[in-house]
Every structure is written in structure tokens, then in C-alpha cells.
Amino acid sequence: MLISGIHSRPKYAGLRVDRSGTHHIILSDTPRDIARMVEGLEPAPGPTEVWTVVGACTVTAAEERGPDGSVVRRAFRSRPLMFDMLGHRLARESMGLRLYAIGEEAFLWDVAALARSFGVDGDEIQLDHAGSERRRVFCVHCRAMTENVRTNIVACVGCGAHLTVRDHFSKRLAAFMGVQADAEVRGDLPPVEEIFR
Amino acid sequence: MTTEFLVPLRVREVEPLSPLLKSFVFEAADGGPVHPAGAGAHLRLLLQNRHQRWKNAYSIVSNPHDRSHLSIIVRKVAQSRGGSAFMHTEVRTGDVLASNPPANLFPIAKTARRHVMVSGGIGVTPFLSYIRAFQSSGAPWELHHFCREDEGALFERLLAPYGGGRIHVHAGQDLSILDASLRSQALGSHLYTCGPGPMMDAVLEKAAGAGWPKGKLHSESFGGEAMGGAPFTAVLMRSGIEVEVGPETTLLDALEAAGVDAPCLCRGGACGQCETAVIEGVPEHRDHYLNEAERASNTSIMTCVSRSKTQRILLDL
Amino acid sequence: MTLSFKPQETFRDDFSYRNSDEAILRFPFPFVEDSYMYSVNIEPHVKGGPTPAFHAAFDVDEHYVAECQERAIVLAQDPSRCKVLPHMIEAEWDTLELIMESLAADYPEHFSLTRSGTAWTWENRPLGIRDSFTFGDATTLPYGPFEYITRQAQGDFTLQDQRDDNLFVDGGMITCQADWSLEFNIGMSFHEWHGPVPLAHEKGVFDRALKYLLRLQNGQPVRRLNWTMTVNPRMDTSPENYPLWGADRTTVTPENVGRKLHLRVELQTLFRLPRSNAILFGIRCYLCNLEDIARVPKWGKRLHRVLRDLDPALEDYKGLTRYRQTAVAYLSRFDDGADLSLGIQPDVDRL
Numbered sequence: 029m030l031i032s033g034i035h036s037r038p039k040y041a042g043l044r045v046d047r048s049g050t051h052h053i054i055l056s057d058t059p060r061d062i063a064r065m066v067e068g069l070e071p072a073p074g075p076t077e078v079w080t081v082v083g084a085c086t087v088t089a090a091e092e093r094g095p096d097g098s099v100v101r102r103a104f105r106s107r108p109l110m111f112d113m114l115g116h117r118l119a120r121e122s123m124g125l126r127l128y129a130i131g132e133e134a135f136l137w138d139v140a141a142l143a144r145s146f147g148v149d150g151d152e153i154q155l156d157h158a159g160s161e162r163r164r165v166f167c168v169h170c171r172a173m174t175e176n177v178r179t180n181i182v183a184c185v186g187c188g189a190h191l192t193v194r195d196h197f198s199k200r201l202a203a204f205m206g207v208q209a210d211a212e213v214r215g216d217l218p219p220v221e222e223i224f225r
Numbered sequence: 226m227t228t229e230f231l232v233p234l235r236v237r238e239v240e241p242l243s244p245l246l247k248s249f250v251f252e253a254a255d256g257g258p259v260h261p262a263g264a265g266a267h268l269r270l271l272l273q274n275r276h277q278r279w280k281n282a283y284s285i286v287s288n289p290h291d292r293s294h295l296s297i298i299v300r301k302v303a304q305s306r307g308g309s310a311f312m313h314t315e316v317r318t319g320d321v322l323a324s325n326p327p328a329n330l331f332p333i334a335k336t337a338r339r340h341v342m343v344s345g346g347i348g349v350t351p352f353l354s355y356i357r358a359f360q361s362s363g364a365p366w367e368l369h370h371f372c373r374e375d376e377g378a379l380f381e382r383l384l385a386p387y388g389g390g391r392i393h394v395h396a397g398q399d400l401s402i403l404d405a406s407l408r409s410q411a412l413g414s415h416l417y418t419c420g421p422g423p424m425m426d427a428v429l430e431k432a433a434g435a436g437w438p439k440g441k442l443h444s445e446s447f448g449g450e451a452m453g454g455a456p457f458t459a460v461l462m463r464s465g466i467e468v469e470v471g472p473e474t475t476l477l478d479a480l481e482a483a484g485v486d487a488p489c490l491c492r493g494g495a496c497g498q499c500e501t502a503v504i505e506g507v508p509e510h511r512d513h514y515l516n517e518a519e520r521a522s523n524t525s526i527m528t529c530v531s532r533s534k535t536q537r538i539l540l541d542l
Numbered sequence: 543m544t545l546s547f548k549p550q551e552t553f554r555d556d557f558s559y560r561n562s563d564e565a566i567l568r569f570p571f572p573f574v575e576d577s578y579m580y581s582v583n584i585e586p587h588v589k590g591g592p593t594p595a596f597h598a599a600f601d602v603d604e605h606y607v608a609e610c611q612e613r614a615i616v617l618a619q620d621p622s623r624c625k626v627l628p629h630m631i632e633a634e635w636d637t638l639e640l641i642m643e644s645l646a647a648d649y650p651e652h653f654s655l656t657r658s659g660t661a662w663t664w665e666n667r668p669l670g671i672r673d674s675f676t677f678g679d680a681t682t683l684p685y686g687p688f689e690y691i692t693r694q695a696q697g698d699f700t701l702q703d704q705r706d707d708n709l710f711v712d713g714g715m716i717t718c719q720a721d722w723s724l725e726f727n728i729g730m731s732f733h734e735w736h737g738p739v740p741l742a743h744e745k746g747v748f749d750r751a752l753k754y755l756l757r758l759q760n761g762q763p764v765r766r767l768n769w770t771m772t773v774n775p776r777m778d779t780s781p782e783n784y785p786l787w788g789a790d791r792t793t794v795t796p797e798n799v800g801r802k803l804h805l806r807v808e809l810q811t812l813f814r815l816p817r818s819n820a821i822l823f824g825i826r827c828y829l830c831n832l833e834d835i836a837r838v839p840k841w842g843k844r845l846h847r848v849l850r851d852l853d854p855a856l857e858d859y860k861g862l863t864r865y866r867q868t869a870v871a872y873l874s875r876f877d878d879g880a881d882l883s884l885g886i887q888p889d890v891d892r893l
Contacts, residue, residue, distance in 0.1 A: 036730065036737030050408075050436035121412045124436020147338040147413015150440040150706055168723050168781045189785065196738055200729040207781060211788030212864070230761065258657070260761070261639065261816035263632075289817045290660075290678055326761045332819035335629040335703055358817075361678070362632075440706050497757050 034195035038133075040157045044068050049126030049152070051075040055114070055139055057107065057131030058083070058159065065130060065158070072098035081110055089113055107135065111142055118146040127153040134164040134175070137202030161224040165193050166203035173203060178224045181209050181217060190217055193224075231271060231323040232260060237294060239318055243379050246347070247313055250287075250296045254321050258292035262327035264358040265351045265445070268297060269325040272308050274315065279308030284350035284419075284445075285327060288357040295327070300347040331419070331445040333358060338413030340366040343403065343428045345420025346373075349380065351445060352419065356387045367391045369403060371424065400427050407435040419445045454509070457533040461485065461542040462504060470532070477528040485542060487528055499528045506538030545652070547668055551608035553718075554615070559775035561834055563893045565604055568594040569830045571838075571886045572767040572807050576847040578856075580742040582750050587765040587811050592887035595809055599644035599763070600695055601826055602652070607668050609696045609718070612777050616717035617693070620782065622725055624689045626701060626713030633701045633713065634688035635678060636815035637822050641691045666694050688713060697809070697826030700724075702732075704819060709755060711735050712820075718777035718827045720770045720806060721784070721861065740855040755812060758821060763813040767886075770860045771869070772806045775829045794865035799872045800833035803865060805845065832869060836876045838888045843880065846873035 045052065045068035052073060054062055062078050063069055069076070077100040079089075087103040089110075094101065104110040118125075127148055129139040136155040143153050165174045165182060172186025177193055184191050184206060191206030198205070210216045233254035240248045251268075253259045262268075262285045272279040283297035299312045316322070331351055333340070340359060342352045349370050359366045368391060372380050377396025384392050395402055407416075416437060418428040425444045432442055459468045459476060470479040477499060480487040488498050497514045503526050510520045512527035519525065526533075526540070552558045561569070570593045574583075587599070595601045616623055626634055642664055645653040656663040660677040671694065675682035683690045692699050692715035701713035709732045716724040727735045732752045733743070742748060758764065772779055773790040794803055811824040836842030849862075850870045857866055883889055 034737045035743050036734040048433065048436065048438070118412055122408065123410045123412060123414055123441075124408065125412060126436075147336070147411075149336075151438040152440075166726060168726055169783075169785055171725065194738075196726070197734075198726050198730065199734075201726065205723070205726055205781075208785050208788070211784045212791050213789070261636070263817040263819050265819075266816070293659075326759075327816065328759055329816075329819050332704070334705060335632070335818065335820075336705065358632075497753070 034197075036197045037195045038137075038155075038157075038197060038199070040155060042067065043128045043130060043154050043156045045073045045076075045128075046126045046151070046154070047073050049073070050124030052077070052126045052128065053114075053117075054078045054128040055110065055130070056080045057129075057135040060130060060158065062130075065156070066128060069099075072096075076100070077102065079104060079110055079113075081105075081107055107138070111138065114139070114142060115146075118143065118148065121146070125152065128156075129153070130156045130158050132159045132162065133157055134202050137199055140199060141202060163193060163224050164203040165191060165206040166198065166201050167191060167206045169208060173201075174206065177204075178222050179220050180223050181220050182206065230326070232326055233321050234259070234268075234270075234295065234324050236316060236318050236320045236322065239316065242298065242383065243376075245301050246298055246379070247301075248286075248296060248298050249312070249316065250294050251322070251324075252294050259295050260326045261292060262287075262289060262295060262354075263329050264289050264333050264354040265331035266327040266329040266354070267331075267351075268295060268327055270308075270312075271323040271325075272311050272316075274311065277307060279311065281308035281312070284331075284354070286350050286353040289354055290357070290361060298347065298350050331417070331443065333417075334415040334441070334443065336413075337364070337415035337441075339411050339415070340364060341406075341410055341414055341416045342366065342368040343371070343416065343418040343420075344368065345371045345424040346376070348418075348420030348424075348445075349384070350419075352417070353387065355417070360388070367406075368393065369406070370394045371398065371400070371420070372396050400424070400431060403428070403431055404435070407432050407437070415441045415443065417443045417445075454532045457535070458537045459533070460537055460539045462539055463542055475529060476526070476532060480528060480542070487542060497527070500525050501528050502541035504539040504541055506533055506535040508532070508538065509534045545602065545604060545606070545649075547607040548604055549607040549611065551605060553608070553612045553775055553777040557774050557776070559605070559608070559829065561830055562604060566830060566834045566837060566893060567888055567891070568603070569828055569835075570595040570767055570807050570809050571835075571841050571844075571888070572769040572805075573844050573848050574885055576844055576882065577851050578848045579853065580739075580745060580747050582747055582754065583766045584751065584754060584764045584812075585766070587763040587813075592885055595826075595828070596765070598648035599811075599813075600641060600648070600697075600824065601809065602645070602649055602696065606696055609777065610669055610694060613693060613715075613717045616778050623717050623780075623782075624686075624692070624715045625724055625728055626686065626688050627703075627728065630688075630701050630703060630713045630818065630820060631680070633703070633815050633818035633820035633822070634680075634686055636818050636820065637699070637701065638687040638691040639677070640813060640815065640822065641695055645695075669694060689715060695824075697824055699825065700823045702821040702823060704756060704821065707756060708732055709752065709821060716780070719780055719825070720772075720808070720827075721779055721781055723781045725782075738859070740859050741853065755821065758812060758814045760814040760816045763811055765809060765811045768808040768810055770806050771862055771865075772804045772829065773802055773865070775804055775831070777827065777829075791861065791864045794868050796868055796871065799865065799868050800836070801831050803869055804829040804831045805835055832872060836873065837893045838890060839876070840882050840889045842873060842876035843878070844882055846870065846877040849873065 043066045059080050079102045082103045085105050089102045092101045127143055129136050163177045165177045167184040167186055170187035174185045182191050189208040192209040194205045196205040234251035235254045237252045238250040267282045267284050269280055269282045285295050287296040299309050301313045302309050374397030380394050416432050418425045429442050456472050457470050468479050468483045470476050507523055508526040509532045511530040589597050642655045646655040652667050654665045662677050663674045665672045698716045700711050702709040703712045711730055714724045736748050807828045809826040813822040
């Protein structure tokens, strides 16, 4: 069973403001230096918002304007709150919006799936990987998701099978495929190594 | 895929809609159901009299779910290649015409959450079948139709059966009336435009200016309006003959008239079947198929729509 | 030829599946020459050609009833093996129309379709089905239109939406697959769902195949043959059930290889659908064990040479690693090294 060199593995090429859009929302799964990580934010490309998950329960998602007033910032307690707000926002948005997401892979593709459900796809959304390479793994045998996988072999949280983590990636599930490693000869497992840091 | 197969269609009904527009209803000559056709599909009719042959494409306007007939509307064009004039003057109820089965180069985007159509003149025809499809699927839509002031009443009448409220006939008006609407369409909308080339270009430019991405913009060309140009000579390397291409004919038509079995399918620069290698000479690309790098390399030409910038062009045919 | 179905055959447990002599002779042997590598081996799906399996739009053979029963068993355990994304509803009706029209035209003794406008009556005599329904109204059928008709056809099917100059696998009926998962792959683009295939990407096979398929015209379907190998005549070699069949790969011995190991051929067909502009991809699976393959002298010799010289990356991808040498050793006894004719035809008319 091949596990590497698979072409469904997404490639990421950095974020660059798309000036063909009329307004922009940039989403990050943790506080980052967005001005440095997103190319072309100066001069301001039109109405732009930066949404960040800060992981603290004291913040609110209220608008904060920077000193020049051009960029709106919103802080979120968690990813679920950010996605909830994003859903409400996309439901009343109009054409011309561009979305950008930066963070871990599962976060990126959760954003993409939510955006796609509102018809935002293709050139309207850019994704860039940053942070840990840990993976979300979909068990092809029982359909359970095992989160935050750092090793080549992982025990499935659903059925307990020892899964080989393949490079085959489903954007719809925002997950890599896990396949039982010892289905042919029970217990015949390669050494466990930490490979997704 | 190049094997051409033709189906016989019998003219069931011919109805003049105006001095320039005629509606034709066809049924299968064998009495069975007609080929199924999707919204945006066209028929390519093989027309011939004693002196000439034409292959003209017309959008199918009938309901995609109804296989009892296929309908088209033909405009008699002043600069006609002759086929449309032939349809207007020669074709009568009961005649049997040969046609390619319906093909579709202008399909509906199935993932769209809303459909916005912008048509000019007779370019409204593909949208008549679109509307039938939207009515049966329940997808939200609106149509903006532009035409000459004196044709407003005609198109109002033609479009009346297709649902009021969602259809806006802008007779004698210019495209700036679209601006506000393009800026306020919901996320996930797709825009389709069909009509004269310059109008479609202007619509696409307006939409792009309002932030619409390329993937959500769709246009159909009638094909043919930019057909003519300076005459040139096509030199065919393999068959060892020279073919003169006149100012009013296409390279493909000239090849066929010279008895060359040249590949082709859509004859509108979209399908790619007629791609032919260029050995010497510089093509004037008019197709929608080759990408920019392929165009720049000048190593191939789509014979159905493209011409030559050089007086002679050497082809691998 | 009149078909004699074998409804008692099984593809699991006691594996009672067998091919008759006629079925062996009509097997779509996939190797045109003595070696194998990926290519864009697509040709028009016209009736005729070197195997009777090409004689109908959708081939029906002696295993028809048993394969439909096997599909029902898989779906009873896992209904999501059939899944279609909502925007493909028009393609579902296109599929139903195409398969019903084709089966009724190609096998009038077994299938009939009677139509009056949108009031349709479908009769499938081998499966004892007779249903009247309204074309376009899914509430008048016991399943969605795609599931309804593909429960009555041999082989897997997928539906591809065409958009952004690409094809997306946005639906499928996948119960007899060679180790790929619809649940995982649904929604993928052309290159993504072929992601795991080795070597072919680098050769540009998928770029050219995609360009070709984007131009596919209604009424002009195309086909190709693909292959792998399967231990036991097991249809459901899904990744979902790999824990159930994976161990089979360790059971091949020099004594049992001739009967246990099967060449698995997919007759892949692609149809442009008229209303949806989607593409229907048929993946019709044929199984034939090595002993039966070798009864056709040309095929036994050729399969020996292909397996002997196979690229290691393909051996791994197709899962042959544990038993390839055993199969090569078994087949070598049939191969005298004689020159073989080009093409897949058996060159014999009886066994």
C-alpha cells in the first residue's frame, strides 16, 4: 500500500491578496503576524477583516479597528465560534468576497468546506498551511475521525484498528485516509515513529 | 470521437415570430422520441441545396424534459453565411433535415446557488431552455435581456410565458443598468451571457469589476461573426495540396470543399477536435480552446475558427 | 446466444462463482501485447471488437443475477456505498434513462421499457422487477433514480460533474471496487481521485485523458480496459472491508494458485449524459482464475510475460507483492516462448 507520493496531498503556496475581489476576510487558527504572512495587504485592498482564534474565553468577536481604520479585527474564543460567525456572515454576503485561511490543515479544509457550502470555491478562497503538521485521520473502515495524529501508525478512536496514515487526502472530509496496517498479517506492524510534528 | 453521426429530424411546425425570427419545431423522423438535450445544448443542422452545404448551430429552446420535439429559433442575418437565409426561405413543414445529435458547450453550472443570465438579441435562445430547467429544479434565477428599442415588444411577447418578475427586458438601454445588480448578487451566483461578442465582453468585464471570479462567469459565442478576414493559402504537407481560403470562408470549410477529410466537431473553436499542427506560418487564433502558452507557441491551429496572419501557412494535414 | 443465469453463485463465504466455457472465451483479456504500462488507452465504445463483452453498451452475462444479489448484500450492510451529491439529480435521471434504453435495446428478451410521455414502465425479467413510475419524479421510485437502476446493472458506476475545466466524482454506486473508497473520494477532482496511482501522473497520462474526456460528446461513448488481481472470486475488495479480505493475500500457495488467484478486469466505459452534461463512468468487473485463463493458450503465455516483467511500483500499487512470484511460477509452465498475436482476442473459438 503506497503511502507517499500521492497527488491528492494538497500543496500550499502562501497567501496573496487577490485585488480582483472587492472585500476580504482573512482567518487564522491562532494569533499570527498577518501583515507579514499575507502578501499585498498594503495599500489596503478595500474592506478587509482579520479573524483570529485566540483560545481565551474573555474575548468577544466585536469589531476592532486599527489606527488607520482600514482593517477590522475580530477575536474568537474557539474555532466553533469562528465557524458559527462565518456561517452567519456568508449567508448574507454578496459576490466579490475573497476568503483566506491560514493554520493547521484540518482548520484550513474545515473553512473550505463551510465556504463551499455557500458557493465560495476556486479562485475565491486561498489556503496556507502554518503550524503543526499533525493530521486528522479518517478511518476508512469505520468512518471515525482521529484528531491530532503525529505518528505513522495510530489506533483508530472508533474501531481500534492500527491505521497506516496515507498521504491520500479528502478535501471534503478535511482528513487523510487511515487504513488498517496489519490487515494481511495480524500484528505485523512497522515501528511507530513521530513524523507529523 | 470524430466519427460523425447524423440523425434525421422532420419539421413539424414553422412559425414566423417577426420578419426576422422564425421558430422551427422538429420531431424524430422515425416517430420515436427525440434525442435528449440539456439546457444550453445546440443542434448542428446539415443544410444543403444544389449548390451549397452549410452546417449551422442553433440553440435548442425546448424544455429539456420533453422528448416529443426539439425547437430552435432562427434569425435571418444580414451578413448571413447563407444557412439562416436557407432556413427562412427554403425549409417547410414536413421537410426532413439531417442534424448532429444535440451537443452542449454551454451547460448550466450545477453547483451554482443562483443563476444570473444576460442576453442580447437572439442570444436569449439558450436561456429559454435554461429557464425551463430552473423552473423544474426550483433554482433561483433572473434574466436581463438587452435588445434594440424597436424589438422590445417582440421580446416581451416571446418571454412572457417564461415567468414574470424574474425577467427584465432592457430595450434600447445600455449595460450600465446591470451595475447595481452585479454588486449585490448573493455569494455562489453564476453569470451566463449570450449575444453579440462585444456585448458579452462588456458584460464579463463588468462582472469582473464587481469582483466575480472567472470560474463563475460563462459565455457562449454564436461562432461565425468573426469568421472572415484576409485571404490566405493553406499548404497541406501530407496531402501535398494547396487550399485557397477566401475572405468569407473558414479554413475548415475551405479544407472540406477541397475534399480534405479534416477532423472537426463543434466548428465553434471550443471542442478542440480540429486541432492541427502548424509547421510554418503564424496562426491568428480565434478559438476558445488553446491556452495562452499554446497560442503563443504557434504550433497548432483550430481550423474551424482560426485564420493565418501569414499569407501562407503550412499544416500537418 | 441465449443467456443462462446462475443465481446461486456467490462472491463470498463459499465462493461458488465459476465461469462457463463461453464466459471464459468472452472474457475481456486486457493485454494487447506481452508487457504492460499505463497509457491513454481509450477508444470509441462502439459495438463489436475482439470480445463479445464490447457488443452492448452495458454488458450482461451469465453472472448478472448473482452480481445484482451480491450488490444488494453489500448495500444492506453499508447503504453509503451508493452516494450522490445533491447537485447531480439530473445526472441520476440521465443514467436511469441511458441504462434502461440500452438494456431494453440490447437485450429485449430480458428487459423492456414502455413509455408514454413521463409515464414509464420498466420490466426486468431476470430479477423479477416490474415498476411503473413518473420520469423526473423520484418519489415514484423505491430508491433514488441512480441507485434504482444501478442495483440492476453489473459493475460499479460513478457520476462526474464537469466544471472549471475539470471532472469531479460527485456520485457513485461502488460495491465491487478494486480497493478505493467512494466515501473518501466523493467530491474529488480528476487528478485527486487518481492521486494514489503510481507512474501515470509523471507520464502525463491523466492530463491528456482529462483533456480528452472534457470533450466527450453525447452519443459517442468511449472505453478502456484496466486490471488487477484478486484472491478468491471476491467482488467486494473495498478498503472499507480490507480487514475482512486482506488476509486472503497470504493464502496463495503453489498448489492452489491456479484456482484461487483471479485476473480482475475492469471494462471502463464513459458516457456523456445529455441533460446534466455529466459523465457516467461504468466500471464493469470480470473475474477469471489463472487455471481458466491458461485454457486459452495465448492468454496463459501472455499473462505469464506481463506478470514476470511488471514494474515493481505497479506490483505494490495493485497489491500483488505477496503472490506475484507464485503466479509467475505457475504460469511459466504454459509459456513455450512462442510469438503471440497483437491484440486481446483469444485466437481460439472453443476450449
